[in-house]
Amino acid sequence: MRSLKFTIEYDGTNFCGWQIQPNGRSVQAEIERVLTRLTGAPTRLYGAGRTDAGVHARGQVAVARVASPIPTANFVAAMNGLLPDDVAVRAVAEVPENFNPRHDAKRKLYRYTLWHSPSRPALDRRVWRVPYPLDCAAMRGAAAALLGEHDFTSLSNQQRAGENNVRTIDRCDLIFAADYAPFDRDVTTSGGKIFMEVEGRSFLYNMVRNIAGLLVDVGRGRFAAAAVPAIIAAKARARAGQSAPAAGLCLEWVKYD
């Protein structure tokens, strides 16, 4: 048996999420189906993390154990020929038997895309359209207040007693898309795409979407950036405002040692 590590890209728009669900089209099920067909044996796939319905990935990582003699290098083309248009395998590599895609992950990058536009998107639909002006200097101030180790209960949608909600955010940047707006604009009033990039080892349930929601609330003046430390300290989801829609979120990569 070999352990194979797959790097997977998908457009989450028409998926119920990564994980197999009783009634829904999941990324995991699509790939397990293809691996089972290629290897001739029922194959289970273990992901680095679940993504919700509508969330995308450019570099999800998952592992499967296979006994098949197919050379590792041939899996990419063979799998992509059998997978539907909205999911593709970017790379396959053999890893040690004890490799655990979830626990061994050292760093993840999520990118959330905001689109400041008067009309809704028809081409670039993997965005959250925000029609009002955004004070990006204030949003950067709020992002800075999230950096480092905190109890992020206020930014988790799963509230369970006794759960350890301490996480570390290594980076939280707002970046204007190069083809839309200059880097140094402080207030978006005339359209443009803004990427919110968040890096850390692991995140709570819906945490990145809740960060995006909080930063947009700051950008439109519902909260002051200076209020963010108190919102976090309150450890209460209700204090942190809205969750951002799934469509804007993409898991860009997962890094291992």
Add this chain to the structure above:
Amino acid sequence: MRSLKFTIEYDGTNFCGWQIQPNGRSVQAEIERVLTRLTGAPTRLYGAGRTDAGVHARGQVAVARVASPIPTANFVAAMNGLLPDDVAVRAVAEVPENFNPRHDAKRKLYRYTLWHSPSRPALDRRVWRVPYPLDCAAMRGAAAALLGEHDFTSLSNQQRAGENNVRTIDRCDLIFAADYAPFDRDVTTSGGKIFMEVEGRSFLYNMVRNIAGLLVDVGRGRFAAAAVPAIIAAKARARAGQSAPAAGLCLEWVKYD
């Protein structure tokens, strides 16, 4: 009666093209349906040009005559609320009664996206995936040979006797996507997105896709850049090689005086 000019964005993946077809989902039909519903009167739409099945637009332009009292500024939101996800109206403006979106067009920009990647795309699917290395310096040489006024019969898929196939290409640039590769690379060997941008007043049938096909043939060494003038001079479609797939093509804008 007012004449209204619509700026329209669409993802052509699931359309049979711009123009109404007996059996197929067209952009024109979707918008006419919505205008007819909003104004209460059967409404015809006239586009700046047709786009084929699978071709996209960020700035298609079309005109309709309406008698409805709806303020011009309200059309964008009203139409987008009724249109499907893959088509949206970006702007509406009143124009003089004699405005002709096709004949009055002064300049159009088409962008063709090449994606050099070992795996097929699942997220950014509006591309032509080219798995082999491309000699971009040679492609730029070929692009330069297309500039200016020529009889482009060799690059048209509609060969009709007596047709005037003289057109002028004002610009034909190869641009690396900022987030994929440096601007000055001459050969793509390690992945990256390349935009081919072509500007001109009007184009022959399939001309931009045929230019993309020719440039890729040059990039992979099937033709030398120096052979391009003779290919054009031959006025024979068969000399110019392949047509590029529809999925990579997008009509970015149409300019008027």
